[in-house]
Amino acid sequence: MYALxxxxxxxRTVATTGWWLLGLVACTVGLAAFVSSTVDAVNCAPRxxxxxxxxxxxxxxxxxxxxxxxGALAVTTEYDxxxxxxxxxxxxxxxxxxxxxxxxxxxxxxGCAALGVLGSLAVARGIxxxxxxxxxxxxxxxxxxxxxxxxxxxxxxxxxxxxAILSAxxxxxLRNTAATVSMVLGMLYVLPIVIPFLPTGAxxxxxxxxxxxxxxxxxQATRGLNALPIGPWPGLGVLAGYAGAAVLAGALLFRLRDA
Amino acid sequence: xTTRAAGEPSLPTMEPNIQVHQLHKRYGxxxxxxxxxxTVRPGQVTGFVGPNGAGKSTTMRVxxxxxxxxxxxxxxxxxxxxxxxxxxxxxxxxxxxxxVHPGRRARDHLLWMAHSNGLPRSRVDTVLEMVGLTDxxxxxxGGFSLGMRQRxxxxxxxxGDPPVLMFDEPVNGLDPEGIRWxxxxxxxxxGQGRAIFVSSHLMSELExxxxxxxxxxxxxxxxxxxxxxxxxxxxxxxxxxxxxxRAAAMTRLANAGATVAATGPDELVIGGLPAxxxxxxxxxxxxxxxxxxxxxxxxxxxxxxxxxDSVEFSGAVKESR
Numbered sequence: 210m211y212a213l214x215x216x217x218x219x220x221r222t223v224a225t226t227g228w229w230l231l232g233l234v235a236c237t238v239g240l241a242a243f244v245s246s247t248v249d250a251v252n253c254a255p256r257x258x259x260x261x262x263x264x265x266x267x268x269x270x271x272x273x274x275x276x277x278x279x280g281a282l283a284v285t286t287e288y289d290x291x292x293x294x295x296x297x298x299x300x301x302x303x304x305x306x307x308x309x310x311x312x313x314x315x316x317x318x319x320g321c322a323a324l325g326v327l328g329s330l331a332v333a334r335g336i337x338x339x340x341x342x343x344x345x346x347x348x349x350x351x352x353x354x355x356x357x358x359x360x361x362x363x364x365x366x367x368x369x370x371x372x373a374i375l376s377a378x379x380x381x382x383l384r385n386t387a388a389t390v391s392m393v394l395g396m397l398y399v400l401p402i403v404i405p406f407l408p409t410g411a412x413x414x415x416x417x418x419x420x421x422x423x424x425x426x427x428x429q430a431t432r433g434l435n436a437l438p439i440g441p442w443p444g445l446g447v448l449a450g451y452a453g454a455a456v457l458a459g460a461l462l463f464r465l466r467d468a
Numbered sequence: 469x470t471t472r473a474a475g476e477p478s479l480p481t482m483e484p485n486i487q488v489h490q491l492h493k494r495y496g497x498x499x500x501x502x503x504x505x506x507t508v509r510p511g512q513v514t515g516f517v518g519p520n521g522a523g524k525s526t527t528m529r530v531x532x533x534x535x536x537x538x539x540x541x542x543x544x545x546x547x548x549x550x551x552x553x554x555x556x557x558x559x560x561x562x563x564x565x566x567x568v569h570p571g572r573r574a575r576d577h578l579l580w581m582a583h584s585n586g587l588p589r590s591r592v593d594t595v596l597e598m599v600g601l602t603d604x605x606x607x608x609x610g611g612f613s614l615g616m617r618q619r620x621x622x623x624x625x626x627x628g629d630p631p632v633l634m635f636d637e638p639v640n641g642l643d644p645e646g647i648r649w650x651x652x653x654x655x656x657x658x659g660q661g662r663a664i665f666v667s668s669h670l671m672s673e674l675e676x677x678x679x680x681x682x683x684x685x686x687x688x689x690x691x692x693x694x695x696x697x698x699x700x701x702x703x704x705x706x707x708x709x710x711x712x713x714r715a716a717a718m719t720r721l722a723n724a725g726a727t728v729a730a731t732g733p734d735e736l737v738i739g740g741l742p743a744x745x746x747x748x749x750x751x752x753x754x755x756x757x758x759x760x761x762x763x764x765x766x767x768x769x770x771x772x773x774x775x776x777d778s779v780e781f782s783g784a785v786k787e788s789r
Contacts, residue, residue, distance in 0.1 A: 211554075211583065211584055211585060211586050212584070214583040214584070215580050215581075215583045215584035217583075218576070218579055218580035218583050219569075219572075219580045222572050222573065222576035222577075222579070222580065223569060223571045223572050224571055225571060286569060290566065290567055290568065290569055290570070291564050291566065291567040292567045292568060292569055294529070294532070294534050294563055294564065294567060295563070295567050295568075295581070295624065296584075297532075297533070297534055298532050298533075298534070298555065298556075298559075298561050298563070299555065299556055299581050299584040299585060300555075300584045300585075301533050301549060301550040301551075301552065301555060302550070467529070467534060467535035467536060468529075468534040468535070
């Protein structure tokens with residue numbers, strides 16, 4: 210419990226934490242508002258098969274950067290200042306220190322992700338009907354009562370939590386803020402940028418399945434699931450696999466290496 | 469009845485000390501610590517001196533369980549550091565004054581440390597008061613001068629009111645006022661019966677503070693001695709004499725078998741004769757003199773003599789990684 214109290218105090222006493230959390234919520238909601246206002250239910254030919262829950266959750270594409278930063282900073286700031294030695298002198302059990310770091314940053318990110326996602330739902334519900342997405346046009350209002358929609362929203366919250374965990378694990382491995390953030394952003398964004406340019410086929414599907422972001426965000430899909438290379442929950446599972454591997458590597462190195 | 473029998477031995481009370489035994493540590497091909505053995509005892513200030521690259525910081529990191537030794541042990545009161553549940557109550561340390569998050573307020577830095585060991589919030593205010601940072605407690609540590617950071621680091625070391633304290637180069641970068649403050653603090657902490665372990669690469673910094681010295685060079689123990697013994701050994705029983713008639717004094721003393729060296733127009737350093745014999749001889753011969761005193765070698769000189777062979781000349785080996 211001392212370890213949790215220690216890490217919680219550290220996290221809440223630097224101003225950057227608050228700014229990143231605010232950024233996470235604001236970017237998620239802001240982008241949701243922007244995307245919702247650019248779609249049109251009437252003048253949309255030839256592509257009118259809108260996946261509205263997924264559209265309303267587009268904010269994570271930017272908001273996740275805050276989750277990456279928060280996860281990384283929870284670990285790497287200690288190395289930027291050599292403060293890790295003070296930490297380990299105060300609390301020598303390293304496994305507990307890392308577990309406490311992961312716990313507090315994950316809980317905080319999950320909380321703000323829930324806020325951001327609910328905010329996205331609210332703005333989408335407010336904006337979309339004005340663009341023709343009405344019941345009369347075959348678009349009932351977004352509702353968490355719909356199972357697929359609920360899965361998309363809940364899954365997005367979990368996605369952001371896993372991103373923070375992944376980033377913290379990589380941080381414990383690389384022990385440097387810039388290197389960690391670059392590495393995680395590369396893992397997330399490179400494949401999703403490349404994939405659309407590849408010819409459709411087995412290769413492209415395989416890359417999709419192994420891309421932490423493409424696979425992970427499949428959890429947001431509510432339409433055309435059969436056409437996707439991986440299912441929603443298995444997709445999130447791929448991201449969880451990456452996060453777990455990163456944490457395992459980080460924890461092992463944290464225990465073995467000299468501080 | 470199940471009361472304890474009278475005379476049953478109570479739990480052994482371990483002396484609060486630092487024990488290092490046959491410590492070896494290398495980084496790649498660089499041998500940082502090469503078979504160090506010593507004990508830091510309570511009630512005195514033990515200076516840990518050696519040139520840069522001698523392995524002082526490495527030894528301290530191993531004592532704290534931050535770095536793993538290749539062989540050998542380091543214990544606090546008989547226990548390895550990593551087994552301590554609330555280490556801040558057992559050992560206070562200042563390793564690196566710069567090791568604070570620049571965006572965190574001084575008070576919050578101490579607060580997380582207190583929480584890590586279940587120490588009450590009131591201790592934070594107490595140690596802030598002790599080091600004189602109360603007025604700036606709500607300022608961010610990034611804006612602190614080196615001297616203020618050293619004080620903050622020392623506040624962290626004092627947080628758990630520990631019986632053992634360890635400081636790595638605490639006077640580095642301090643102004644004369646700060647240096648005097650640290651000296652007085654170390655003396656008073658030792659006076660309270662605590663074991664104080666302070667490193668420095670400058671003997672002059674420890675000359676008036678330390679009671680005992682662990683001198684190291686290239687990772688090896690060079691001397692483990694009290695300051696008094698080290699000074700006596702360096703002085704070699706020599707005597708300093710002031711006289712208006714230098715030539716007559718030199719002749720008289722040399723004839724009596726002393727080795728005499730002129731160190732000033734009216735000053736001689738005499739070896740091989742005790743002070744009372746010098747006084748007798750000169751009085752009998754009617755040679756005037758105004759002062760006879762034991763030669764006080766500087767600790768610095770004694771230290772230079774000891775470490776001459778173990779200074780790292782190359783810049784390739786750094787003290788702290």
